Amino acid sequence: MNKENSKLGRGLSSLLSSKKDNQSESKNFKKINTSSIKANSQQPRKRFGKNEIEDLAASIKSQGILQPIVVRQKAENTFEIIAGERRWRAAQIVGLHEIPAIIKEMNDEEALQAALIENIQRENLNPVEEARAYQLILKDNKINYESLSNLIGKSRSHISNTIRLLELNEIILNYIEEGKISMGHARALIGVPDAVDLAKDIINKKLSVREVEKNTSKYKNKKPKKNLKDPNILNLEQELSEKIGLKTSIYFNDQGSSGSITLYYSDLDQLDDIMKRLKK
Template sequence: MPTATADPKRRALGKGLESLLPQRPAAAPPPPPTPAVAEPTGKPLEIPLDQIDRNPYQTRSHFDEAKLSELAQSIAASGVVQPIVVRPLSGGRYQLITGERRWLASKKANKATIPAIVRQVSDEQTLEMTIVENLQRADLNPIEQARAYQRLSNDFKMTQEQMAIRTGKERASVANFLRLLRLPESIQQKVESGDLTFGHARTLLALDSPEAITAAAQKVMALSMSVRQTETYVQGLINPEAKEKKESKADAQPEDPNVREAQDRLRRTLGLKVRIEDKNGKGRVIIEYSGLEDFDSILTALGGD
């Protein structure tokens, strides 16, 4: 049986048709998919960490690196227990609202995703939620709290009463934190670092000039004064006459010679300043000490360990 061969004319005809018919353009590659933004559902979703932006309203500026590392180790072992809260942005991204420590620690633990609750909230609500979370967790130092309240006031025109209602604090407390921003910048830094407490700072505000506040704060820190000692010291600066009168009264000898003799005997025995305040057979014995050695001497004299 003869073998079939292709007809040269047929091949030519096919080639001619191809040359006559217009060529279809190659199909363009499909565009890359746009990351889908999760709809607010109130339920935790696993969201990639690299799609989450830091909260621009974050009021906390300091994080304890040691505690952050501990949290990262816990997350690496057991995951994130409490979801963070984010809000959707354009381009498939999210903005952190609350949970920055968990977000940072998850990055430190080399996690790819983090459980998050998506909420559709305004800038004002974002700032409120950030402040409230930090205040409730006591994560802010006094100056950070003061700046947070100031931001609510400046950015959203809230009154102290409104801020107190929104954050669940007393109005007087809000006012006291805001007053801290009247401190000189160098003293604010000492409060922020923990060298001075909120009580110290509030007491120093009774002084009338930045120079007086700075000088007093330096002495308070140098002598490691307690808040109560600071109050006495500041009152002495404000009213030196009252201080002198109080000191002269403290140095006055008891009227009863027996009480006076007992006071002198205690002073000689302890080698410390002792004052007995007696009224009709009732009163108190005040022993002043200036260090741990003196305190140990008092305990030993009283039969303590």
């Protein structure tokens, strides 16, 4: 296990370990009816390959389920998956009526973090799912870029660059999720006019990442306008962006007595989320 995976393993173990003595884990182990289990609505992974699940189902039919899934109880006889949705899906294909599970006490934040770490550790998430998961976790005021970086064993720049993918058009995000273009292609399209048309060219002409970077370099190499903002304002912008998970800009008038704050959203879902949070 490399150093990064070791960090992830420690993070996942910390989240999945019992809040009480680990000896209580055996008391929390039981077989649960598959119909009493539901998927986590905040599960970062949204796409499950048909062949992947069928292969796992064949393995379960032959060997059984070797590792229990992890769930939390939501109501009487109702459990929500924290880790192991693939096994649960495959068990249903096989026709198993019960599945071994370990029941944990977790709040929504802990459950989301555990699901994220498990998927990153198993390299199950596509870049868009990973970006949305980071953004969702960062919306919670209890966690920022630095603490998320320590939790999952990824650098702050990796997290930031991954979230920037969400600035792209939804059509391009679908291409990424479908595996039609790579993350390298997508990063080269950020901030580029007519990015959707360029994405279609990548697919139709089978362009390499290097070719795309060359074609978009004219948009990347422009000299940025001189930034006259006070460093303190820039720090405030960064702090606010990290808190709410959206790009922000703060502007003061010439006297510095008033100004404005601008929030940038990439899709209507983000706008809807902003409105809900402002109405609280």
